[in-house]
Amino acid sequence: MTPLWDTKWFLWERWSRRLRSAVLWQGLAGIITFFFVWQVARWLGWMVIIPSPIELAGGIPEEISRTGYWQNWVDSSRRVFAGFAVAAVAGIVIGVVMGMSKGLRATIFPLFEVMRPIPPLAWLPLAILFWPSSELTMIFLTFIGAFFPILLNVLAGIDKVDPRYRLAALSLGSSHGAMFRRVLIPGALPSLFTGLAIAIGITWEVVIAAEMASGTNGLGYMTWDSYMTHSMIGIVLGMLSIGIAGMASSWIMRVVGQVATPWQR
Amino acid sequence: MMTQRSTKSYGHCVVDAVGKVYGATEDEAEIVLKDCTFDVPAGSLTVLLGPSGCGKSTLVNLIAGYDKPTLGRITLDGAPVSAPGVDRIVVFQETALFPWMTLLDNVAYGPIQTGRPRREAEQEASELLRAVGLAGFQDRYPSQISGGMQRRAEVARALITRPKLMLMDEPFRGLDHMSRGLMQEYYLKLFDEHRTTTLFVTSEIDEAIFLADRLVILSYKPTVVQTVIDVPLPRPRNFQMLTSSTYGQIKDQALGLLYDEALKAFDPGKAAA
Numbered sequence: 093m094t095p096l097w098d099t100k101w102f103l104w105e106r107w108s109r110r111l112r113s114a115v116l117w118q119g120l121a122g123i124i125t126f127f128f129v130w131q132v133a134r135w136l137g138w139m140v141i142i143p144s145p146i147e148l149a150g151g152i153p154e155e156i157s158r159t160g161y162w163q164n165w166v167d168s169s170r171r172v173f174a175g176f177a178v179a180a181v182a183g184i185v186i187g188v189v190m191g192m193s194k195g196l197r198a199t200i201f202p203l204f205e206v207m208r209p210i211p212p213l214a215w216l217p218l219a220i221l222f223w224p225s226s227e228l229t230m231i232f233l234t235f236i237g238a239f240f241p242i243l244l245n246v247l248a249g250i251d252k253v254d255p256r257y258r259l260a261a262l263s264l265g266s267s268h269g270a271m272f273r274r275v276l277i278p279g280a281l282p283s284l285f286t287g288l289a290i291a292i293g294i295t296w297e298v299v300i301a302a303e304m305a306s307g308t309n310g311l312g313y314m315t316w317d318s319y320m321t322h323s324m325i326g327i328v329l330g331m332l333s334i335g336i337a338g339m340a341s342s343w344i345m346r347v348v349g350q351v352a353t354p355w356q357r
Numbered sequence: 358m359m360t361q362r363s364t365k366s367y368g369h370c371v372v373d374a375v376g377k378v379y380g381a382t383e384d385e386a387e388i389v390l391k392d393c394t395f396d397v398p399a400g401s402l403t404v405l406l407g408p409s410g411c412g413k414s415t416l417v418n419l420i421a422g423y424d425k426p427t428l429g430r431i432t433l434d435g436a437p438v439s440a441p442g443v444d445r446i447v448v449f450q451e452t453a454l455f456p457w458m459t460l461l462d463n464v465a466y467g468p469i470q471t472g473r474p475r476r477e478a479e480q481e482a483s484e485l486l487r488a489v490g491l492a493g494f495q496d497r498y499p500s501q502i503s504g505g506m507q508r509r510a511e512v513a514r515a516l517i518t519r520p521k522l523m524l525m526d527e528p529f530r531g532l533d534h535m536s537r538g539l540m541q542e543y544y545l546k547l548f549d550e551h552r553t554t555t556l557f558v559t560s561e562i563d564e565a566i567f568l569a570d571r572l573v574i575l576s577y578k579p580t581v582v583q584t585v586i587d588v589p590l591p592r593p594r595n596f597q598m599l600t601s602s603t604y605g606q607i608k609d610q611a612l613g614l615l616y617d618e619a620l621k622a623f624d625p626g627k628a629a630a
């Protein structure tokens with residue numbers, strides 16, 4: 093038994109355990125049961141307006157191959173990404189500044205406290221009037237949706253940094269810059285990624301609603317357009333696509349977060 | 358060994374009639390330290406021994422410059438202490454290694470901040486980590502090593518800055534009995550090599566006597582210095598000394614004092630009466 097063999101055996105054991113793990117199969121069983129019950133309900137003659145899983149399986153490939161389906165993904169993703177990116181930069185910069193300076197915090201915080209409870213969609217009328225294009229309007233709304241959760245989590249993250257780390261850093265002779273880059277920022281990172289994960293979920297919600305209200309393309313518009321043209325399969329496909337897009341975005345955020353904070357295991 | 362010890366002529370810390378009151382208003386005011394006077398001779402390992410909650414960490418914070426005394430003054434080699442500085446370093450009660458840095462980065466952080474070239478700092482950090490028995494672990498994060506290893510890494514992070522005064526606040530608290538004994542031996546070996554003036558805080562009497570050149574025994578709140586006892590056991594120390602008669606006498610004396618104070622800690626009403 094060489095050590096190498098041991099390692100391989102261990103890795104294999106780990107994989108096979110994962111495959112045998114109940115969690116994986118339970119998840120699959122849940123999804124299969126869901127579609128099965130849905131199908132049975134249709135067979136029993138209930139919920140006739142909604143297409144059955146079998147009809148969906150037949151209709152979706154055709155729907156996907158229609159021109160413009162994948163373009164809708166691109167259009168929505170672009171809006172989500174643009175709004176999210178601007179919100180992340182603004183939220184991090186303003187959050188860090190507020191976290192470092194008590195004075196600025198006292199000045200800015202009350203203003204934000206009033207603006208935060210306004211739902212992003214309540215900004216729609218004003219945004220339509222203000223921004224020259226509907227594209228900018230939609231990006232602006234996703235920005236609003238993502239900005240506050242990011243800002244608040246950056247602030248909370250900086251506040252939560254254990255005071256002993258700051259004190260230790262002081263005794264170790266930290267400059268202002270190092271205190272900031274090597275202590276406060278890494279200390280706040282886990283909380284920042286919590287904020288980013290929440291924010292990316294919200295941007296999808298907002299972009300879909302914004303597209304339904306004022307878009308001419310994108311997954312939200314596609315879903316709404318399917319309703320206007322009485323395409324049941326289109327509606328369900330739109331919803332599924334949105335669900336998958338949101339799930340994939342959260343998953344990417346989680347992976348990025350894990351890579352950026354390797355000490356958290 | 359003894360000659361080496363007398364050559365260290367810095368790190369002499371004087372705590373002079375220091376008092377500390379917490380709380381802003383008169384109602385909230387809590388007198389923690391009433392009148393504490395003692396000194397930490399240069400090159401010595403002075404142990405601060407007192408019941409839990411008597412204000413040992415408070416004293417450490419004051420000497421480190423993290424907080425200011427309400428009364429009295431603290432000097433290090435004659436200069437008043439007013440803010441944190443690189444001449445004093447604290448090893449905290451629970452680990453304060455930066456969780457986001459590897460052990461190597463943690464230990465090399467101090468010297469890099471004070472202007473040493475990175476390569477040189479990492480070289481020395483690596484050697485120090487080997488010296489505390491963490492040779493293969495320098496790329497691990499603190500959360501990936503055991504509690505005892507974290508304590509050693511933190512001692513290395515403190516030693517590398519060559520402070521005038523090291524403040525160790527119950528560094529081995531929370532370790533099991535076995536690791537604690539090993540850590541004490543390990544730490545003494547390091548101390549014999551470096552002879553950095555040290556104030557070591559503990560509430561464990563055996564640990565105190567085993568390590569100390571002199572013992573500063575505190576009362577319970579409001580805290581005063583009860584007694585200072587010199588521990589004339591030779592260095593290097595070993596566990597056989599724990600059964601010597603000198604050790605027994607000192608322990609009897611200290612236990613008598615501590616026992617009364619520990620009782621007060623459980624019954625504060627009586628202490629006030």
Ligand SMILES: Nc1ncnc2c1ncn2[C@@H]1O[C@H](COP(=O)(O)OP(=O)(O)OP(=O)(O)O)[C@@H](O)[C@H]1O
Pocket residue numbers: 379380387389407408409410411412413414415416450560
């Ligand atoms: N920042 C603070 N504000 C108010 N009171 C405090 C503060 N820090 C400490 N105290 C009080 O001072 C007393 C002494 O605390 P300290 O942490 O110094 O004790 P200690 O001797 O280190 O105890 P332990 O052995 O449990 O670590 C406590 O009773 C606590 O209530």
Ligand SMILES: [Mg+2]
Pocket residue numbers: 413414415450526527
């Ligand atoms: Mg303490």
